[in-house]
Amino acid sequence: MQKLLLHPAAKPVVFLLCLLPFAWLCYGVFTDSLGANPAEALIRSAGDWTLRFICIVLAVTPLRVMSGWTALARYRRMLGLFAYFYVVVHLLCYSVFDMDLDVPEIAKDIAKRPFILVGFAAFVLLTPLAATSFNRAIKWMGAKRWQWLHRLVYLIAGLGLLHFFWMRAGKNNFAEVFVYAGIIGALLAWRVVQALRRRLGPARVPRTGAVLQKR
Amino acid sequence: MPIRSRSNGFQHPLSSEITPRGVYEDRRALMKLMAGGAAGSVLAAWAGREALAQTPPPGKLAPLPGVPSKVAGAMSMDKLTDYKDASSYNNYYEFGTDKADPARNAHTLQTRPWNVEIEGLVKKPGKYAIEDLLKLSPMEERIYRLRCVEGWSMVIPWVGYSLSALINKVEPQPGAKFIEFVTLADKKTMPFVGSAVLDWPYTEGLRMDEAMHPLTLLAFGMYGEVLPNQNGAPVRIVVPWKYGFKSAKSIVKIRFLDKMPPTAWNKAAANEYGFYSNVNPNVDHPRWSQATERRIGDGSGLFAKRRKTEMFNGYEAQVGQLYAGMDLKANF
Numbered sequence: 351m352q353k354l355l356l357h358p359a360a361k362p363v364v365f366l367l368c369l370l371p372f373a374w375l376c377y378g379v380f381t382d383s384l385g386a387n388p389a390e391a392l393i394r395s396a397g398d399w400t401l402r403f404i405c406i407v408l409a410v411t412p413l414r415v416m417s418g419w420t421a422l423a424r425y426r427r428m429l430g431l432f433a434y435f436y437v438v439v440h441l442l443c444y445s446v447f448d449m450d451l452d453v454p455e456i457a458k459d460i461a462k463r464p465f466i467l468v469g470f471a472a473f474v475l476l477t478p479l480a481a482t483s484f485n486r487a488i489k490w491m492g493a494k495r496w497q498w499l500h501r502l503v504y505l506i507a508g509l510g511l512l513h514f515f516w517m518r519a520g521k522n523n524f525a526e527v528f529v530y531a532g533i534i535g536a537l538l539a540w541r542v543v544q545a546l547r548r549r550l551g552p553a554r555v556p557r558t559g560a561v562l563q564k565r
Numbered sequence: 566m567p568i569r570s571r572s573n574g575f576q577h578p579l580s581s582e583i584t585p586r587g588v589y590e591d592r593r594a595l596m597k598l599m600a601g602g603a604a605g606s607v608l609a610a611w612a613g614r615e616a617l618a619q620t621p622p623p624g625k626l627a628p629l630p631g632v633p634s635k636v637a638g639a640m641s642m643d644k645l646t647d648y649k650d651a652s653s654y655n656n657y658y659e660f661g662t663d664k665a666d667p668a669r670n671a672h673t674l675q676t677r678p679w680n681v682e683i684e685g686l687v688k689k690p691g692k693y694a695i696e697d698l699l700k701l702s703p704m705e706e707r708i709y710r711l712r713c714v715e716g717w718s719m720v721i722p723w724v725g726y727s728l729s730a731l732i733n734k735v736e737p738q739p740g741a742k743f744i745e746f747v748t749l750a751d752k753k754t755m756p757f758v759g760s761a762v763l764d765w766p767y768t769e770g771l772r773m774d775e776a777m778h779p780l781t782l783l784a785f786g787m788y789g790e791v792l793p794n795q796n797g798a799p800v801r802i803v804v805p806w807k808y809g810f811k812s813a814k815s816i817v818k819i820r821f822l823d824k825m826p827p828t829a830w831n832k833a834a835a836n837e838y839g840f841y842s843n844v845n846p847n848v849d850h851p852r853w854s855q856a857t858e859r860r861i862g863d864g865s866g867l868f869a870k871r872r873k874t875e876m877f878n879g880y881e882a883q884v885g886q887l888y889a890g891m892d893l894k895a896n897f
Binding site: 386387446450465523 | 649650653654658662664665717761762763833834837849852853854859861862866867868870871
């Protein structure tokens with residue numbers, strides 16, 4: 351696996367895989383196969399994929415530590431940027447199809463509807479993370495400060511979930527929300543456990559999952 | 566001056582008699598065309614409207630033809646929504662909350678035998694078989710705009726007759742002020758009955774004068790055929806000036822009451838869905854604006870602008886008097 355991850359073609363392949371949902375949506379638009387309300391389908395799919403990429407990117411570190419596939423770290427930045435890519439698509443679809451690009455109306459809508467406000471806040475907070483995702487930014491900021499900034503992702507994931515929860519609240523339809531909440535909750539809980547162990551006894555912190563599994 | 570009463574105050578021309586806006590706006594150009602003898606082809610589509618009123622059936626289900634309705638406001642001039650869209654984009658939570666779920670899941674619905682039970686403050690209560698209901702009054706085709714509370718709309722040619730025909734037949738007692746519709750909730754055939762989304766069975770209600778309004782339709786079909794299951798077969802209500810959820814599907818019981826009945830969405834979220842739920846662009850849903858709507862299948866495609874929502878969904882002339890003097894913000 352490690353070898354596969356380090357293969358020169360691996361990164362471009364993952365890049366293309368990440369673009370597949372977008373390509374599928376474009377295909378749907380051109381073949382008119384997005385159902386009776388294509389605008390709604392586009393807005394919702396882009397939002398779904400944003401949440402999915404946030405789950406995926408938050409899973410990278412736990413998976414790396416547990417499996418020992420250190421090369422996974424090379425993919426984290428790209429996956430994070432794809433989360434941003436899909437949230438931009440989501441916001442653009444909403445702005446164009448739902449609001450006819452009427453900026454004052456969009457501003458009013460953000461202020462008026464708590465669920466839009468929360469979603470927009472998550473987008474705004476994600477922007478500096480995307481903007482500081484190149485190596486020089488880490489150098490300029492210093493690794494410590496950069497890491498602190500990027501811990502915003504936990505808050506962003508929470509806001510994204512709340513946005514989705516409120517959207518579904520109208521239909522009391524929370525099954526999917528709970529799935530995402532469960533995944534994100536588990537990924538955060540793993541980090542909390544790791545941090546606590548580190549604090550309680552640095553010597554006993556396992557480096558890899560192999561050690562974890564033996565216990 | 567003639568004294569206006571309820572019976573003659575709202576005599577409107579048939580919408581088919583109204584000159585289409587496009588024709589009116591282009592009247593000068595038309596005069597020139599007529600002078601040139603070329604008007605025939607231009608006006609053919611307009612003249613053909615009457616003939617087209619009987620929608621060509623999509624050929625999917627049993628035919629159920631209806632004659633074009635003479636009820637004021639019952640024949641919208643708007644472009645019909647495609648049958649495919651109207652029968653695949655549905656809210657029918659007993660079969661799932663996604664818009665595509667009902668079309669996928671509703672094939673399990675058993676529409677025969679079917680009875681509608683009439684109860685409460687009526688002189689002739691009892692079970693009415695669907696076969697008898699179908700024969701109760703002549704079938705009419707009515708082209709109604711349908712505005713969903715979620716902000717989208719369609720234009721659908723329904724087949725049925727005014728609910729008032731049934732109400733008159735069962736003879737309400739003087740104390741009957743409200744009418745409640747109880748819809749089917751069968752766990753065996755409806756996979757989402759029992760989910761926590763709503764309190765089943767789904768019930769809806771109208772004030773008696775609303776129920777008696779000629780536009781309130783007891784519908785058995787659409788597009789010249791019997792209703793597809795996902796659209797509320799075999800019999801449903803259509804109240805065109807109210808948000809779509811007021812139009813209960815697959816009705817099994819109609820109750821005549823002296824008090825306002827609780828309704829499904831009002832019980833689920835009283836601050837969001839009122840008993841009246843008249844289409845009103847000036848009263849926003851707490852979580853979104855109701856000023857505009859997206860017309861499903863609008864010709865201009867994905868980039869079609871949302872259209873302005875009309876008061877009472879454009880039926881103000883016909884139903885506005887039902888709410889004279891009422892605070893529509895408080896009674897949303």
